[in-house]
Every structure is written in structure tokens, then in C-alpha cells.
Amino acid sequence: TNGDNDTYPLWFLQHVEGVRPDIRIINLSLIKTAWYIEQIRDLEPKVPLNLTDQEIRDKMVAYPWTQPTDIQVGGLNVKGTEIPVAHYRSGAGTVPVIEAHTVMIWWIINQINWSRPIYFAVTVPNSNQAGLRPYLSMEGMAYRLVKEHGPGQFSPNRTKKNLLATYRYRGINQTDVYKDPVSRRLLGNYLVLFEGLTQALTAMEDYGGAYEALQFAKYNIPPHAMDDGRMWQSLAYRYRDIARGYFNKGQTDSARVVLQDILRMNPDLGSIDAIESIIELWSTAEPESQKVVVP
Structure with a gap:
């Protein structure tokens, strides 16, 4: 999910009404913080991250991205030109970087390795989709991550x-x-x-x-x-x-x-x-x- 408005109603349904407590809701606004990543690793339903606390903290940095290259995420070929990039100040100018939450999305997908379905809320902007948009198929108010590549995928x-x-x-x-x-x-x-x-x-x-x-x-x-x-x-x-x-x-x-x-x-x-x-x-x-x- 992207933020408060599309997350809290789901948490209410899970924790108060008991609806589908087996699903892990991941808030992409919080995944930029080490404490939250530790939480989804340790609390049920757990995400199998296979990272220590220190390794998580070490990943909470921006990665310079001056030479875009394709990468493999869960067996998917993510085009370097489609990966969302931020620009951080460096001296008198700026430097393109990949932010920590993008890398963490990739890590989660790799660790799950298609053992569970992964969905992105439709409220998640391209900048938070980690370059995976060509692999997202709309199924209503959520996109499902699929192995097929194509623009505007849609499940009628x-x-x-x-x-x-x-x-x-x-x-x-x-x-x-x-x-x-x-x-x-x-x-x-x-x-x-x-x-x-x-x-x-x-x-x-x-x-x-x-x-x-x-x-x-x-x-x-x-x-x-x-x-x-x-x-x-x-x-x-x-x-x-x-x-x-x-x-x-x-x-x-x-x-x-x-x-x-x-x-x-x-x-x-x-x-x-x-x-x-x-x-x-x-x-x-x-x-x-x-x-x-x-x-």
C-alpha cells in the first residue's frame, strides 16, 4: 500500500474484524525505516527477509545510479530505464540515486520467490513500483505481480x-x-x-x-x-x-x-x-x- 488512507482500513479489517490475518500488509511509506522492516520480518504473518538488524540498517541508504542497467528481480527482467530514480544534492549539482524502499521491494520479491501472490494497491504511484509496472496486472483496486511482461495488463x-x-x-x-x-x-x-x-x-x-x-x-x-x-x-x-x-x-x-x-x-x-x-x-x-x- 502507498500510505495512510489505503493502509489503515486494511489494518482495521485485519486486527479488529479478523479478516484475512494471514496477509501481510506492507506500507511503502514506512518501508523506508529499519524498525518497520524488522517488524514485518519478526511479527506474524512474517516476511522471510533473511536479514539481520544490522544488515537492514546497512540497506537504508540511497544507491548512486549513474549508469542504468537491467536487473533481475524474482526472475523478472527489470529495465534500468524504468527503475524510479530520485535526485539528491551533491555539491553544486545533483546525483541520481535508487532509494532504499525500491531496493527493499526487490529484496522482498526475491525472498518470497513466488511462494505467495504479491499485490500493489492502485494508489501506489510509479515512483513506488520499483520499475515493475510492466509486470503488474490490474484486478480491481490492486495490481497483481505476474511473470508476463506487457503494458497495461488487465484481468477482465x-x-x-x-x-x-x-x-x-x-x-x-x-x-x-x-x-x-x-x-x-x-x-x-x-x-x-x-x-x-x-x-x-x-x-x-x-x-x-x-x-x-x-x-x-x-x-x-x-x-x-x-x-x-x-x-x-x-x-x-x-x-x-x-x-x-x-x-x-x-x-x-x-x-x-x-x-x-x-x-x-x-x-x-x-x-x-x-x-x-x-x-x-x-x-x-x-x-x-x-x-x-x-x-
């Missing part, structure tokens, strides 16, 4: 299960439940996932599944729950893609339902331009139907 089945069946969206769509500004902003993280899932399902020509995902998002994280409507404007394009897919398969009625649904939801979502090409195709195929009728 696991993500769909998590978004539609596992996660709970309690109180989000209720106008009488207060959501502080930070919580309202963070809801956008879920909509990003729904957009990715919809794109993946659309690419698989599972238009029904893609439409189901959007309808689920619309009900559970509606536009009125957000302070910034741009995320839902982006999702409007996914409705367009689904409608186009239905239309290309000759399922005009299904395409019409999708288009009417988004217009009914909010005509000001910026969706008119998004669906213009669909309306043109529709009008060509059905010259007598020259307008979209919104009940």
Missing part, C-alpha cells in the same frame, strides 16, 4: 468479479449520507476501473457484460456523488462504443437502448458528440428514424 474476469460482486458501495448513491471532499474525489478511482473493465469487455465483443458494468456503476456511483463530472463524461464514450458494437452486429434495438439510456441519464454529459457517429450510422440504416426519442 477478476476485475469484474471484484467490482460487481466483491466490493460494497454502501451509502455512495444515497444523497442523505455525507461524503467528505476527499472521499468524493477518491470515488473516481472506482470509475477508472469500471471504464477499463468496459473497454476490455467491449474489445471482447461482450457488449452485454460491458453495458451491465456501466449500469452497475451508474447505480452505485452516480454522477451526483462526484464533485467532478469529467469522469462520467469519459464513461459516456464507453456507452458510444457499446452502441457501435451492437449496431455493427445488426442489433439495432440494443444500440438504441444504450443511446437512449445515456441521454435519459444526463444529456449534458458531453455525450452528444460522443455518439454522433452512431446516430449517423443509425440514420443511414433506418432513414425513417431521424431522431433519438428519449422517453
